[in-house]
Amino acid sequence: MGIRPADSGKLARDPVHHPLFARCYARVSTRAETRLGMARVREGLLAGLSGRVIEIGAGNGLNFAHYPGTVSEVVAIEPERLLRQLAVQAARRCEVPVDVVPGAAEALPVKSEAYDAAVLSLVLCSVRDVPRALGELRRVLRPGGEVRFFEHGRGGGRAMTFTQRALDRTLWPALSGGCHLSREPVAALREAGFELGPYQQVLMPEKGPRLPASYCVLGSARRPGHADEAADRAPGAAES
Numbered sequence: 001m002g003i004r005p006a007d008s009g010k011l012a013r014d015p016v017h018h019p020l021f022a023r024c025y026a027r028v029s030t031r032a033e034t035r036l037g038m039a040r041v042r043e044g045l046l047a048g049l050s051g052r053v054i055e056i057g058a059g060n061g062l063n064f065a066h067y068p069g070t071v072s073e074v075v076a077i078e079p080e081r082l083l084r085q086l087a088v089q090a091a092r093r094c095e096v097p098v099d100v101v102p103g104a105a106e107a108l109p110v111k112s113e114a115y116d117a118a119v120l121s122l123v124l125c126s127v128r129d130v131p132r133a134l135g136e137l138r139r140v141l142r143p144g145g146e147v148r149f150f151e152h153g154r155g156g157g158r159a160m161t162f163t164q165r166a167l168d169r170t171l172w173p174a175l176s177g178g179c180h181l182s183r184e185p186v187a188a189l190r191e192a193g194f195e196l197g198p199y200q201q202v203l204m205p206e207k208g209p210r211l212p213a214s215y216c217v218l219g220s221a222r223r224p225g226h227a228d229e230a231a232d233r234a235p236g237a238a239e240s
Helices: 019-035 038-046 081-092 130-140 158-169 185-191 226-233
Strands: 051-056 071-077 098-101 115-121 141-152 195-203 215-222
Touching: 019 038, 019 081, 038 115, 038 141, 038 215, 051 130, 081 098, 115 130, 130 141, 130 185, 141 185, 141 195, 185 195, 185 215
Parallel strands: 051 071, 051 115, 071 098, 115 141
Antiparallel strands: 141 215, 195 215
């Protein structure tokens, strides 16, 4: 299955421990499936995927029921113990084979170039090191592999972005399991060497007040093939 042995020593201790936030998130995210239309977003996020998929930061496993039958296997990485336990329960109810695995986005416990596609769903806001996490994602995807992403980040006018940054510097990460409001997921994917596909801005909720976490983006990206990567490394490539 391309998963590193759990007895390697790297996974002996949970890399993330936010039990209070995990309980709150489990309740809020479940209600958001219908109240905020998240179930519909998940359907769009995962439609058309096939082959072997790795999902980073699977949370309580709400994506699992939306994977199409063309997916042969999902390896779902979740570092928080309570959320991982809930994800295991969700995996048991899923028709697609799902293996829930402990691990951090910055050190994925799987082999290189082992997956046809990857899923990022409200996870880049909370990883400790975004460039390192995306470097790991690029490592485990096969050349030409696809990334599907649904992330929240910086948005709104000057007042909102000021508020997002102020919250990031103060209480928000501590109260929200390490979440940051003002990150820019599309720019981060581009800087990590992924080729951006179609993406669209999404407001959550679609109607009602605009909150600091309302500004989301839904789309896809691709890991370049070996030939593309070699061309990027060639002398003078940056000038062409």
